Structure formats: C-alpha cells, structure tokens
Amino acid sequence: MEMAKTKLIKDKIFTIYCFISLSFAILPLIHIVGTTLVRGIKAVSLEFFISLPKPPGEVGGGIANAIEGSIILAALTMSFSIPVGILTAIYLSEYQDNWFRNLVRLLSDTFAGTPSIVAGVFAYSLIVRKFGFSAIAGAFALSILAIPTIVRSSEEALKLVPIDVREAGLSLGAEKWKVITKIVIRAARPGIITGILLALARIMGETAPLLFTAFGNPEFVRSPFEPVSALPLVIYVYATSPYPDWHQKAWGAALILMLMVLAINLAVKYKLRR
Amino acid sequence: MPSDEKIAIRNLSAWYGDFQALKNINMVIRDRSITAIIGPSGCGKSTFIRCINRLHELKRGAKVEGEVILDGRDVYKMDPVEVRSRMGMVFQRPNPFPNMSIYENVAIGLKLRGIKDKEYIDKVVRESLQKAALWEEVRDKLHELGTNLSGGQQQRLCIARAIATNPEVLLLDEPASALDPISTSKIEDLLVSLKKEYTIVIVTHNMQQAARIGDYTAFFLNGELIEYGKTTQVFENPRDRRTEEYITGRFG
Numbered sequence: 143m144e145m146a147k148t149k150l151i152k153d154k155i156f157t158i159y160c161f162i163s164l165s166f167a168i169l170p171l172i173h174i175v176g177t178t179l180v181r182g183i184k185a186v187s188l189e190f191f192i193s194l195p196k197p198p199g200e201v202g203g204g205i206a207n208a209i210e211g212s213i214i215l216a217a218l219t220m221s222f223s224i225p226v227g228i229l230t231a232i233y234l235s236e237y238q239d240n241w242f243r244n245l246v247r248l249l250s251d252t253f254a255g256t257p258s259i260v261a262g263v264f265a266y267s268l269i270v271r272k273f274g275f276s277a278i279a280g281a282f283a284l285s286i287l288a289i290p291t292i293v294r295s296s297e298e299a300l301k302l303v304p305i306d307v308r309e310a311g312l313s314l315g316a317e318k319w320k321v322i323t324k325i326v327i328r329a330a331r332p333g334i335i336t337g338i339l340l341a342l343a344r345i346m347g348e349t350a351p352l353l354f355t356a357f358g359n360p361e362f363v364r365s366p367f368e369p370v371s372a373l374p375l376v377i378y379v380y381a382t383s384p385y386p387d388w389h390q391k392a393w394g395a396a397l398i399l400m401l402m403v404l405a406i407n408l409a410v411k412y413k414l415r416r
Numbered sequence: 417m418p419s420d421e422k423i424a425i426r427n428l429s430a431w432y433g434d435f436q437a438l439k440n441i442n443m444v445i446r447d448r449s450i451t452a453i454i455g456p457s458g459c460g461k462s463t464f465i466r467c468i469n470r471l472h473e474l475k476r477g478a479k480v481e482g483e484v485i486l487d488g489r490d491v492y493k494m495d496p497v498e499v500r501s502r503m504g505m506v507f508q509r510p511n512p513f514p515n516m517s518i519y520e521n522v523a524i525g526l527k528l529r530g531i532k533d534k535e536y537i538d539k540v541v542r543e544s545l546q547k548a549a550l551w552e553e554v555r556d557k558l559h560e561l562g563t564n565l566s567g568g569q570q571q572r573l574c575i576a577r578a579i580a581t582n583p584e585v586l587l588l589d590e591p592a593s594a595l596d597p598i599s600t601s602k603i604e605d606l607l608v609s610l611k612k613e614y615t616i617v618i619v620t621h622n623m624q625q626a627a628r629i630g631d632y633t634a635f636f637l638n639g640e641l642i643e644y645g646k647t648t649q650v651f652e653n654p655r656d657r658r659t660e661e662y663i664t665g666r667f668g
Contacts, residue, residue: 238476239476303514304509304511306507306509306511307511307513307514309471309474309505309507310505310507310511310513310574310577311513311528312471312474312500313469313471313500313503313504313505313578313587314500314501314504314524314525314528314577314578314581315497315498315499315500315501315502315525315528315529315581315583316497316525316528316529317497320528321528324524324527324528325513325516325524328513328514328515328516329513329514329515331515332515
C-alpha cells in the first residue's frame with residue numbers, strides 16, 4: 143500500500159512539473175498573440191487595406207503596398223521554388239545513389255540551417271549590385287530559404303511511397319518518368335503540399351533578407367524589376383520610427399501577417415489530417 | 417515448337433549482387449493456362465516471374481543471364497516498356513495507387529499510354545472490373561479512393577488494373593497470401609475464368625492453391641527448377657524425391 147501511494151505522489155509531481163514547463167513555453171506566446179491582437183485591431187480599417195501610406199508624420203493611409211508586395215514576393219518565390227524543389231527531391235529519391243546525390247543532399251541540409259540574412263547578402267552581391275533593388279532580388283533571396291524546406295519534405299514524402307507502387311506502375315508498361323510524374327508524385331502529394339505550405343509560412347515572415355534586396359516601396363509596383371514593400375519590412379520600418387501613428391500601423395501589419403501565417407498553418411493541419 | 421508455347425525460358429540465371437537466386441532455368445509456359453510456381457521461401461520463385469517482365473534488373477546489383485522468349489522474341493532484346501505493356505503484374509500486398517479513385521486506378525494504364533477517349537476508357541474500366549468480379553461491389557462508388565476498399569477488394573482492383581491494358585500474360589506474385597479464405601477463393605475462381613484469355617503464371621507458397629487452380633506446376637528449390645509438369649502428375653506422381661518431400665510437407 144505504501145509503495146502504491148509513493149508511486150501515485152511521484153506521478154502527481156511529474157505531472158505538475160510538466161504543466162509548469164508548459165506554462166513557460168506557452169505564456170509568452172499567448173502574450174504576443176494577445177498584445178498583437180489588441181493593439182493591431184485598432185489599426186485595422188478598410189483604409190488600412192486599400193490605401194497607400196501617407197508621408198511620414200501625417201496620420202492616416204494604409205499598407206496596401208506592403209500587402210501587394212508580400213503577395214508578389216510569395217508568388218515569385220513559389221513559382222521558382224516549387225518546381226526546383228520538387229524536381230530536386232525527385233532526383234534525390236528516385237535515381238541511383240551516387241556521390242553527387244549525397245553532395246546535393248548535404249548542401250540542401252546545410253542551406254536549410256543557414257541564417258536568412260546570409261541569403262540576403264548573397265542575393266545582394268549577386269543581383270542587387272548589378273541590377274538594383276527589386277522584387278526579383280527579394281524573391282531570389284527567399285527562394286534560397288524556401289527550396290531546402292521543399293526539397294526535404296518532398297523527398298521524405300516520395301520515400302514514403304512504397305517501392306511496389308513504382309513497380310506496379312512500371313509493370314503497366316509505362317516509362318519511368320511517367321510513373322514518377324503521374325503515380326508517385328500523386329501518392330506523395332499531401333506531404334509535398336505540406337512542405338510547400340511550411341516554406342510559404344516561413345518566407346512570409348522573413349525580414350532580414352528583404353532589407354537589402356526588395357528594399358521597400360511606398361507605391362504600388364508595376365513590374366517585378368522595381369523595389370517592392372512587404373509586411374515584415376513595414377513592421378520593421380514603422381516600429382522603429384518616431385511616429386505613434388506608424389507604431390499602431392506596425393501592430394496592424396503584424397496582426398495581418400500573423401493571421402496569414404496562421405491560415406497557412408491551418409491549411410497544413412487540414413492537409414495532414416486528410 | 418509446340419503451337420501452344422507462349423513463353424520459353426532458356427538457361428535463365430539471376431543474381432542479387434554475388435548471390436545467385438536462379439540457376440539455369442529451362443521451361444516452357446503454355447498459352448491460356450495457369451502455371452503455378454511453388455517452393456519454400458527464398459527458392460527464387462518471385463525472382464523468376466520478375467525476370468519474365470524485366471522488373472528484376474531494376475534492383476541494385478541485380479543481373480540476369482539467359483533468354484525469356486515471348487512469342488519467338490527474346491524479351492531481353494526488346495524495349496522493357498514494350499515487354500511490360502504485354503504483361504500485367506499483381507503483387508503480394510494489394511497496392512492500389514494512393515490518392516486515386518477506383519476508376520482512376522483502372523484507367524491509369526490507358527491514360528499513361530496517351531489514350532484520351534473518355535467513352536472508350538469508361539468501357540474498359542467497366543469491363544475490367546467485371547472481369548475482376550468487382551464491378552457489382554464498386555459500381556456505385558467508382559470515384560471513392562481505391563485504398564478504402566477491403567484487402568480482398570483491393571487485390572481484385574489490382575487485377576482489374578493489370579488487365580485493363582489488355583496484356584497477353586498475367587504474372588501474380590503470391591496474390592492471395594495477405595487475404596482471408598473467402599477473398600482467396602474469389603481470386604482463385606477469378607483466375608480460372610481469366611485463363612480463357614490470358615496466360616497466367618502464379619507464384620504461391622500454398623500447395624493446395626497450386627493443386628486447385630494450376631494446369632501446370634513448377635517446383636523450385638534453392639534457385640533450381642526441380643520438377644515441372646502437369647499439376648496432376650507433379651502432385652500425384654512426382655518424379656523427384658525432393659518434390660515428394662515438399663508436397664507431403666516434410667520440409668518448407
């Protein structure tokens with residue numbers, strides 16, 4: 143009886159420890175989300191979404207340029223990263239083992255852990271110094287961050303497709319590339335889409351690589367070769383400005399960015415559950 | 417050459433790296449009949465049928481020597497894609513293509529060949545599912561996922577998928593080993609009805625199954641073909657002592 147009681151108490155203590163640790167992990171998060179929600183909501187209005195910013199110091203205006211910029215950057219980045227990432231993953235998972243394949247995998251893993259500012263510096267020296275700030279340069283920097291995530295998750299998803307699915311495809315008398323593109327990719331589709339969404343959620347919030355590539359722009363853009371604004375850039379610039387109205391707008395932009403990332407994460411959850 | 421000869425195997429040997437899985441196999445598979453391949457685990461019977469449709473060579477370190485002559489032509493001198501388009505295969509574990517409906521699973525073989533005529537595809541899907549004795553069970557849910565069917569239904573779906581492209585030969589690698597007795601007997605009945613149209617080679621570890629449905633039976637042991645003949649002869653009057661020992665359950 144005594145033994146059983148001691149065990150029960152130990153069990154209780156352990157549970158309490160877990161709960162305390164959980165509080166440490168979750169309380170700052172709740173605080174951030176709560177503050178962003180409370181302060182951000184005050185900035186949000188129709189004008190906030192559809193108008194351009196007013197000159198510094200003037201009250202009013204919106205961040206339509208940053209919303210447009212973030213969408214342009216995400217679209218450019220993804221239209222480049224998705225095909226490159228998936229085709230790389232196919233090479234890694236579907237073709238014979240060799241030293242080159244291992245090298246690609248090592249590079250891809252290394253890139254996945256590279257600080258994002260390094261991607262920005264790289265894009266700056268390669269593109270911006272020759273052609274100036276542009277959405278293309280920003281998307282290039284973001285692609286460096288997105289591609290390894292897409293490669294990694296797509297490769298894992300492809301590897302989970304049983305070998306006899308490939309053999310069944312081949313035994314129907316189809317060429318290998320057709321089996322891969324029509325059957326194997328389809329079987330791995332949920333995992334691949336999850337990886338793409340995770341990469342998207344990551345690049346949406348990146349600030350550092352955009353500072354010296356996309357640069358920012360108070361106007362709408364007409365071509366991807368112009369500098370472009372983005373939500374994280376607006377947050378950075380407005381939050382460090384001396385104007386209270388801009389501080390509030392930074393909170394508003396943060397709220398919108400947070401909701402976008404939340405939406406992407408919910409999409410991932412939904413995809414994974416199916 | 418006898419007129420009912422469909423596939424002639426000549427001096428066929430196969431390796432996985434240094435391990436020789438098949439040793440100089442010679443046999444003739446007859447048209448529109450069921451040939452059962454029996455033998456204990458690891459005797460090379462799966463490797464044997466995977467050499468017929470050239471799947472074996474895709475494994476790393478795999479090697480094949482000898483000839484597999486299909487209607488007078490060596491498949492090892494043909495384009496493997498052509499070889500496989502003339503042979504359907506059904507695997508041990510039911511493996512409908514994931515994230516594809518029942519309909520798509522049967523239609524995919526035609527679509528991969530560039531056939532787009534929807535009416536024709538509809539007709540083939542229906543006929544293939546009927547031949548595979550699955551139509552009545554799935555006709556109202558053709559657009560549900562193939563992987564949602566029961567194990568036995570999935571295997572019949574795989575048979576429908578394999579015959580939709582109208583192959584001449586049907587290769588089955590222990591197709592009923594993962595199924596319950598009722599599903600197994602359905603598959604057996606199905607194969608007997610299919611032999612009117614196809615040359616069927618079935619690998620099985622189940623001797624009763626070979627005896628029930630096989631017209632011919634081949635007994636493999638340690639990569640060698642020990643005995644091959646009419647099923648009745650192999651089971652009732654084996655010529656080799658090892659065959660007799662195996663079918664009477666003294667080993668394997």
